[in-house]
Amino acid sequence: MRTLFIKIFLSFLLAMALTTIAYTILVLSTQIGQGSKLRQSVQAERSQMAGDMLAMFGQVAPVLYERQGNAPLERYARKTAGPSKTLAFLFDASGRALDSRMEIPPAVRAAAAEAARNNAPRNVSSDGYSALAQAVAGPSGHGYIATVGTPSPPRGAQLWQPIVRSFGIRMAVALLFGGIIGYLLAWRLTAPIRRLRTAAQRLANGDLSARVGESGGKIGDEVADLGRDLDRMAERIEELLESQKRLVRDVSHELRSPLARFNVALGLARQHCTSAADRYFDRIECDAGRLNELIGELLTLSLLESGAEQLVREPLALDTLVAHVAHDADFEAQSRHKSVSVIADAPLILHGNGELLRRALENVVRNAVRYTQEGTAVEIALQKVQDEGAEFAVITVRDYGPGVPETALTKLFHPFYRADDARDRQSGGTGIGLAITERSVRLHSGTVSARNAANGGLLITIRLPITADVSK
Amino acid sequence: MNRILVIDDDTDLCELLSDYLTTEGFAVELLHDGEAGAERALAGDFDLVVLDVMLPGINGFEVLRRLRAGSATPVLMLTARGDDVDRIVGLEMGADDYLPKPFNPRELVARIRAVQRRTAVAPLTGSPPSEALSVGDVTVDMGARSVHVAGVAVELTSVEFSLLKVLIRLAGQVVSREELSQQALGRELNAYDRSIDVHVSSLRRKLGALGEESERIKTVRGIGYFYARPAAI
Numbered sequence: 001m002r003t004l005f006i007k008i009f010l011s012f013l014l015a016m017a018l019t020t021i022a023y024t025i026l027v028l029s030t031q032i033g034q035g036s037k038l039r040q041s042v043q044a045e046r047s048q049m050a051g052d053m054l055a056m057f058g059q060v061a062p063v064l065y066e067r068q069g070n071a072p073l074e075r076y077a078r079k080t081a082g083p084s085k086t087l088a089f090l091f092d093a094s095g096r097a098l099d100s101r102m103e104i105p106p107a108v109r110a111a112a113a114e115a116a117r118n119n120a121p122r123n124v125s126s127d128g129y130s131a132l133a134q135a136v137a138g139p140s141g142h143g144y145i146a147t148v149g150t151p152s153p154p155r156g157a158q159l160w161q162p163i164v165r166s167f168g169i170r171m172a173v174a175l176l177f178g179g180i181i182g183y184l185l186a187w188r189l190t191a192p193i194r195r196l197r198t199a200a201q202r203l204a205n206g207d208l209s210a211r212v213g214e215s216g217g218k219i220g221d222e223v224a225d226l227g228r229d230l231d232r233m234a235e236r237i238e239e240l241l242e243s244q245k246r247l248v249r250d251v252s253h254e255l256r257s258p259l260a261r262f263n264v265a266l267g268l269a270r271q272h273c274t275s276a277a278d279r280y281f282d283r284i285e286c287d288a289g290r291l292n293e294l295i296g297e298l299l300t301l302s303l304l305e306s307g308a309e310q311l312v313r314e315p316l317a318l319d320t321l322v323a324h325v326a327h328d329a330d331f332e333a334q335s336r337h338k339s340v341s342v343i344a345d346a347p348l349i350l351h352g353n354g355e356l357l358r359r360a361l362e363n364v365v366r367n368a369v370r371y372t373q374e375g376t377a378v379e380i381a382l383q384k385v386q387d388e389g390a391e392f393a394v395i396t397v398r399d400y401g402p403g404v405p406e407t408a409l410t411k412l413f414h415p416f417y418r419a420d421d422a423r424d425r426q427s428g429g430t431g432i433g434l435a436i437t438e439r440s441v442r443l444h445s446g447t448v449s450a451r452n453a454a455n456g457g458l459l460i461t462i463r464l465p466i467t468a469d470v471s472k
Numbered sequence: 473m474n475r476i477l478v479i480d481d482d483t484d485l486c487e488l489l490s491d492y493l494t495t496e497g498f499a500v501e502l503l504h505d506g507e508a509g510a511e512r513a514l515a516g517d518f519d520l521v522v523l524d525v526m527l528p529g530i531n532g533f534e535v536l537r538r539l540r541a542g543s544a545t546p547v548l549m550l551t552a553r554g555d556d557v558d559r560i561v562g563l564e565m566g567a568d569d570y571l572p573k574p575f576n577p578r579e580l581v582a583r584i585r586a587v588q589r590r591t592a593v594a595p596l597t598g599s600p601p602s603e604a605l606s607v608g609d610v611t612v613d614m615g616a617r618s619v620h621v622a623g624v625a626v627e628l629t630s631v632e633f634s635l636l637k638v639l640i641r642l643a644g645q646v647v648s649r650e651e652l653s654q655q656a657l658g659r660e661l662n663a664y665d666r667s668i669d670v671h672v673s674s675l676r677r678k679l680g681a682l683g684e685e686s687e688r689i690k691t692v693r694g695i696g697y698f699y700a701r702p703a704a705i
Contacts, residue, residue: 253526253552257482260574264488267577271495285576292574323694331661 004193008186009179016178020171028163043130046150047123050132053086058146061090062138065098073098086150091116093135093143107131108149115145128152192223196230205313208238244306248299255295262288297432300359301415304439318348318393321358322382329365329378337374340365344381348393350466352444357464360440363433364397364448364460371401372457384466391466392446398459403452412450413438437462474498476584477516479509479535480524480550489522492577498584506530510538513545520587522580523567524550540566544630546587550575566674568631569657570667586658590634607643608702610679610688612636621679631656632675635668639689639699648696672697 057080065073073090080088087105090098091112097104107125111133123132131149138144195212202210211234212227266288270281322342330340350357368378379398384391404412411417415435441448446464453459474497480486481504490500501516503509506527513521513535521539525532536547549567569583603614609622617633619626628636634656638647649668653661661668672689679688689697 249552256552256574257485261482261485261488263574264485264492264577268488268492268495271492288574320693327694 005186005190008189009182012182012185013175013178016174016182017171020167020174024163024167024170031163043152046130047132050086050130050148050150053080053088054132054134054146054148056080057088057090057148058134058136061088061146062136062142062144065090065144066138066140066142070098086148089147089149091133091145091147093145098144105129105131105149108133108147111149112145112147115147125152189223192227196223196227199227199230199234203234203237208234208241210234244303248303252295252299256292259288259292259295294432297436301432301436301439304356304436304443313352314354316350316352316354316357318350318382318395319345321354322361322380322395325358325361325365326380329362329369332366333369333378336369338369338372339377340369341377341379342382343379344383346382346384346393348382348384348466350393350444350464352464353440356440356443360437360448361395361397361462363437364462367433368397368399368401368458368460372399373401376400385463393464393466395462395464396459397462398453398457400455400457403456403458404450406452409450409452413448474588475501475516475518476520476522477501477503477509477513477518478522479503479506479513479527479532480522481505481527482524489577489580493581493584496581506532506535510535513539514542518545519591520584521545521547522550522584523547524573525552536566540629546591546630548580548583548587566629568629570670583657583659590630590658605637605640607640607699608688610636610640612640619679626678628675628678631671632678635671635675636679636699639697643699644701646692646696646698650696652696 057077061073061076064076077088077090080086087108089104089108089112092098094116097109097112107129108131111123111131115133115135123130125131128151129149130152131147133145133147136144136146199210199212211231213231263285266281266284269277273281322345326340326342333340365378365380372378376399378400379396381394381396381398383394383396385394386392408417413434416431417434418431438448441462441464444464445467446462448460448462450458450460476493476498478486478489478493478500480489480502483504486502486504490502493500501512501518503512506529509521509523509527510530523532523535527535530538532549536549539545539547546568547566548569548571551570551572568587571580571583605612605614611620612633613619614637617630619628619633619636635652638652638655650661652668652672653659653665656671657667676687676689681687686700688700690700691697
């Protein structure tokens, strides 16, 4: 779930970041665009004003200076300047300032100097000032240069510098809020999905009661719907499997009830008949037993085919499983002067269905016990094998019996197959045991094969991959 | 010592069984319904009840539960063959022995006789002065046939009691399943016979765990069980 969560979260952050950047760019461009226009219009206005002021000042200032002197001139000049920060100065014809007050901006001096030289109105800009100078004449006929200086409107840089500076803060705030909301959004969206997944995993691992329930849907109706659909599916599966199991149980019961009566009736017959009939009764008992075994195995096979049993898986200690089967089989074998022993062992843990694997191994071992010669031991070995990077649990069962013809080796695992009809019917067994083994092993993604062993007898090999827990 | 009640809905089987058991010297009563069966078992004075698992109405386990609520009469359950032993183990049984159907009637008689032997012997071992065995927090009172775990009394079936007795007496030593079968069930253990395992599981559950998840009765694979002695203090 982490990748979806991160995707949503990062997408959200990215959206916030891009929005901030786009917004900033937009603001900047309009500012710059408008800014230059504004500057231009302000510039034009001021020029106009400056021109008007110059004209007026040019007429009045010389007269004042000649009639009244410096001080009144200065007073007048200051008054003219006014609140717009425009400054007016009077220079003599050679460009020398007649004004003794304050600093005269360089632009003004330059304009005056220019006008003095060229005798034409001059407009100079520098250092934040724009100056206009014009040669004028006083009432006495002397020449003067009147100049007016106005501060320049702010440059473009001054307009957009603050915007750029605040960009950093803006981005940080956007990312902060984006982060918080993005996180919450991602969490609310992925949490129900995680719950759905948990329920699905439990179902896959055999817990047929797993449901999403109410926990699946507070956010996003589609997710809630998915949860409900999952639940409906789980119910259906549970129903189907339960009805299958019920069917098998009922069939088992129906088939075995007559057998149960049969057995007791046979017992009664033995009670009331002479021992002359014994061997016939033995025969009947033997076949009744075989019939019973057959019923059991057919039902197992059908359950396996339907997949009803395979769902329950858990970690199994293979060495314990092998030991149990060996112990039980040995018990049975002893009565026939044979034995079963485990010659190799390994502490392997396999994720699978214990019942299925036990039965699978049991069928193979019991078969081996049936065929091995009297006085011999059936040898079981459990080993770990590494093959192309994968690990396998390998169980081998070796008997000292007659073995099986080469051509029949693969057919052994078909239902009802008998290598040698006459002998097999005598030795017992149903013919389905190995088929059940093969199915069970296959359900665990494993393989089972048979070959004739070096010193006689049959060697059956079961290979099971050791997989990690599938729910992880 | 040989009054038997058979509770099974298969009427034909019951008739056959009745004939067979009567020939073997038992006095047999038959019932085909769980409710009636439970009532009769509690009211009557039987030496053994043969109880089928699959009954109409209330099932065999329910009958067993009702019976156990008021009586310690030995019960032999006829189970369905192929039932996962784990399923059985998961249930609170309280039966003394199990026999899957179809069964050999000779086997049934052998098990009935084993139960008889056990219950016949019990009063005798009761008469010596109450011998009480303690291992850790478990006290087994032979005479009173009672068990206490950390002072609290625990209800055990007679088989479970016999089982615990053997394990406690040989605490720390491994007892084979064959030996346990002889001592607790009074009969030999057959191949693929899980009865002892079922009883041990039931016993484990009733006694409870020993502190942090440590089992009181430990399994020795391929051999048997032993009762764990508490770590030396």
